[in-house]
Every structure is written in structure tokens, then in C-alpha cells.
Amino acid sequence: MANWTSASKRMLGRTLSAETWLPTEMPEYAQGFMYMLGSLTASSFVVLVITGVLMAMNGPDTWSYNGTMRFVAATHFWAVQAFFFFMMLHLWRVFFTGAWRGGRGLTWLLGAVAMLIAIPTAFTGFLINGDLYSQWNAVQAKDGLNALGLSWVNLTNAGQMFGMHVVVLPLTLGGIVLIHIVQVRLKSVVPPYPELKDRKER
Amino acid sequence: MRVRDDVVQQYHLVPEDFVKHLFSTLVLVIVVVLLASLMFGVPEAAPLTIKGYASKNPVAFEQMALRALDGQGAIASYGPPYNGGSGSVQTRLQSAIGIIHPVNAATDFILKPLAMASQINPAIGRTLRQFRAATPAQQGAWESAYAAALNHGTYQHGAVVTPAGHFGPLPALMNDVLLLGKSGLMSGALMRNGSIVTRFDNQNYLLFLQGSPMHQAAKPLALTGERWGIIHPAVPGYPGAWWMTIPTWVYQWSFVANNAAADALALSIGFLFWLALALTPWIPGWNRLPRYLGVHRLIWKDFYRSHSGEPPASDEKDRKHAS
Helix, strand or coil, rough: CCCCCHHHHHHHHCCCHHHHHCCCECCCCCCHHCHHHHHHHHHHCCCCCCHHHHHHHHHCCCCHHCCCHHHHHHHHHHHHHHHHHHHHHHHHHHCCCCCCCCCCCCHHHHHHHHHHHHHHHHHHHHHHHCCCCHHHHHHHHHHHHCCCCCCCCCCCCCHHHHHHHHHHHHHHHHHHHHHHHHHHHHCCCCCCCCCCCCCCCC | HHHCCCCCCCCCEECCCCCHHHHHHHHHHHHHHHHHHHHHHHCCCCCCCHHHHHHHHHHHHHHHHHHHHHHCCCCCCCCCCCCCCCCCCHHHHHHHHCCCCCCCCCHHHHHHHHHHHCCCEEEHHHHHHHHCCHHHHHHHHHHHHHHHHHHCCEEEEEEEEEECCCCCCCCCCCCCCHHHHHHCCCCHHHCCCCCCCCCCCCCCHHHHHHHHHHHHHHHHHHHHHCCCHCCCCCCCCCCCHHHHHHHHHHCCCCCCCCEEEEEEEEHHHHHHHHHHCCCHHHHHCHHHHHHCCCCCCCCCCHHHHHHHCCCCCCHHCCCCCCC
């Protein structure tokens, strides 16, 4: 039986190395704005975490009567928009470049899971805002969850939604995004398709 | 050639400052977010409160309260997870999970709040006792008659007035609910937990208003499902949850929209769309589509231009960086 410690050591050695995380060279094809979209998405997530922590540590309703917290809430709102905007552009880029090729299927799958988890992460944030949009979405979306047997997720319970939004979902999303990025760093970004004429010559 | 191997083998590595790259994207996002926040602030549509609704729509408020009392309201007859009704049961799974957030609309929304108010105003207690002392059949007869009369109700001198009829204590009872609603105290009566003093759970407040009051507030803002409401913001001009466009589109399909299990169906179909996306690498044909769409030629325009004269890699050992 293989030595688990040795195997873990090898894997962590690669995953945690400065060579993996601080490259000084990149493939020539991975240049320009198209290759900033993933980083822009991750950067938006960082801004979301910072602004979200600021709101959580002050209380979820402070934005409604404190001007500074209202501004923080605004930054959180626009960071969500930035996050999804860059994520969708990133998704288009990786789709059109067939980014799953060369053994990168898991990287793609993790990205897709991150996108799926991001939706309830954002949604629960809207629910704890406490305005008409929160109210409407909570009572409307509850029917779908109840129908799917997910009624333990009580969208009309602001306390449960607060826990989901600031702990459960962002930690899950952050973890998946982290593994997604680890995969990108270990496997690098997908090389271009060979030209069709090249394939005929083979 | 297998899809997984359909990659060029020869390319160069070029110098890169990765840390600078990351800081650049972070600074870019921070600047964009700060600018947007300064310029546009945060969208906030004032919530629909019980006090506000009762004050502005006294007759409709009484009609809603009466539906909670007589068991005709959406929550009163909902079914699991709230109660034993069947009005909003879409799947067997929903029933199987059971009643895990129990709500008795008549008791929790109307009778208990009135019982609390009767501590302040004993007259409410007398009316309440008269209603409770009646048989269920008598209560039902009063409720039916008063529901019909409320269709012709008007608000005069602080109370809802209807044509005369045999309503028992209901007009007084419903006007007491209206006064409670207008006072703003009803929210406290609905969000109760006798065991603890924190108020995390606002379920009953939201469920009390969830029917016609919420729809009335949502319609002018095009927030309802049949009008692509899921992706619309409550404050016009701001972006909403536009990333939900596909599930919102599914809701517009007539066989979904007209299905008794519309929500379960729409979310399930939306999930299938996601599943197709997530499994792209392993779906034959679909996983080769991008090569034939040709968008990659634009994205890698410079690469293809600079490599147009190079011979193709011929075997496995060429599969490395030609740095």
C-alpha cells in the first residue's frame, strides 16, 4: 500500500510551491485582456469578502441608518455585479477556447460548480438586505425550494439566510474557487487548437 | 485525435510579472466598484410593511386577514412545510419532507396577535371570546358572509364599513386586526419566539403579506415571474440578478408556466442546462464545438499569425514548451 504521507508530501510540495503560485513566465498565447478575466473574477471575490466582512462585523441592518455602512453596502452590491460580469466573460473565453482540453476537465467542472454555488451565495445576500427586493424574492423563491424538498432552507428566515450568506455559501464558494485556481496553476492554461491543416498533415 | 490531446505542442514562454498582474486586476476592480458606488449608490426599494399596507389599503387588508382566518389564504392552505393543506404542494418530495416550519395562519396571524392586543384593550378580548365560542360551522358562515360583504366594503371614519349582514363579531374583530396592523405592533406579534429574545426569524411577517399585497407591490415593477421578474431589479435603472436569465427564460415556456409544479419544473430544467455546461468536456460533439465556431482564432490571433509558418509537432516528445 502506498505511503499516504509521501503521497501527500509530493502533492502539497507541488501545490504550495512558490514556483506554482509565483510564475515569472507565461505561455505566449495567454496574454492580454482575455487572460485577465479569471483574475478579475477572483479580485471581485476578494472585494466581496472584504466589504462583506465589514458589513457582517457591523450588523446586517446598519446600512439602513448609517451613511458609511450604506456606502459599504453599495460597494458590496457593485462588487457582486463585477463578480458575475467578469465570471460570465471568463466563461465565454474558456468555452470558446475549449479550455477542458489537455486533461483540464476537472478545472472546467470546478469552475461550473463555482458558478452554480455563486448564484445562491448572491441570492441569500439579496434576501438579508431587508428591502422590497428581499421581501419579494424570499416569498417567491420559497415555493421552488419547498417543491424540490429543500424546505429546510427557509428563505423567509433572515437569521438562517444570514448564516448561509456569510458563512456556509462563501466558504464553500471560496474553497471551490481555490481548488479551481490550484488546478489552473498546476496544469497551466489550455494551449491553442492546432490549425486544421496541421492535423491533416499528421 | 482525442479531444484531450487536441492542443498545440509548440509554444514559447514569455516573461510575466504575475504578482503585478494580480494587483492590477484587484486595483481595477476596486476602482470600478468605488466609482460605481459613488456615482450610483445602492438600490433600495422601501419594503412593504404591514403598517403601510393596512394604512393605505384598509379594505384589502381586512380581506387578506379574513382569508388567513377562514383558511382560504395561500399560506393557510399551503401544505408542507407550513401545515397540512394542499394548496401549494407541487411534488411528493415536498410532502415527504413534512411540516418543518409550522404555521397555523388563523391562530398565528390573527387570533394570537388579537389575544395579545386584548391585554391592552379588553373590548378586543370580549369580541375574540364571542368568535371562539361559536361552532366552526357558525364561524364559517360568518366568514363567508363577511368575505362577500367586504367586496363592497368602504373605509369610513377609521373603520371598514360593509352592507349589513349576519357576520357575528367578525366586523369588530377584523377592524381590531386593522387597527393592530395600522399601529405597527403586528410585526412584533408575528415575529415571536417565547424562548429567546433575539428575532432572527421573520418568516410569519413575510408570509402574512406574501399574497395579494406583495403581488400588488411587485407588478408595477415588473418583478412577477411571467414578466421575466427574476432578473429585474426593484429599483428601475439598476442591474438585477441578470445571471438568472436562463431559469427566467424557462419560466416563460408555456408548458412550464401553466404547470401546477411550475417552480419545481423550471428549476429542474435550469439545473439540466447547468449540467450540460458542467459536463461539456465529456459530451461528444458538444466538446468539439468551439474548434468549429472559430472564435478561438480571434482570441489567439497573434499566436496563429506568429506560428503560421511553423511545422506541426510530430510526436509525443515534442510535447513540451519550446522556450
